[in-house]
Amino acid sequence: MNTVSIIIQIILALGFLMFGASKLGSKQMVDEFTRYGMPSWFRVITGLLEIAGAALLVAGIWNDSLIAIGGLLLAVIMAGAVITHLRIKDPVSKIGMPIILLILTLVVLFIK
Numbered sequence: 001m002n003t004v005s006i007i008i009q010i011i012l013a014l015g016f017l018m019f020g021a022s023k024l025g026s027k028q029m030v031d032e033f034t035r036y037g038m039p040s041w042f043r044v045i046t047g048l049l050e051i052a053g054a055a056l057l058v059a060g061i062w063n064d065s066l067i068a069i070g071g072l073l074l075a076v077i078m079a080g081a082v083i084t085h086l087r088i089k090d091p092v093s094k095i096g097m098p099i100i101l102l103i104l105t106l107v108v109l110f111i112k
Helices: 003-022 027-036 040-059 065-088 092-111
Strands: none
Touching: 003 040, 003 065, 003 092, 027 040, 040 065, 065 092
16 A cells, blocks of 8 residues: 555544544534525434545545545545535635545545
8 A cells, every 4th residue: 555545544534534423413514504505414324424534535545445435436426526616706815625535536546
């Protein structure tokens, strides 16, 4: 396993764990998903999937196939986030983090 990949996996896992957990009830995330026009259940499912993806990235340190599953899951979520921000015409400052996370997730997928 490539050391760079492991470092990125750990950073991504910590980030997605934090972001996923915040979607499970933080007022800011509740307000954001309301602004996106998305139901509350979708916010919760997104948070749980981000936490699951983070766990798969960590487990992927020992099992490469789990990197692919977690990475693809998180890449799809981040692509959806980028599309959502573009759809509601958010400023670039709000779109930047999902783009960075999407790129880093794809990097892990391709260098594994």
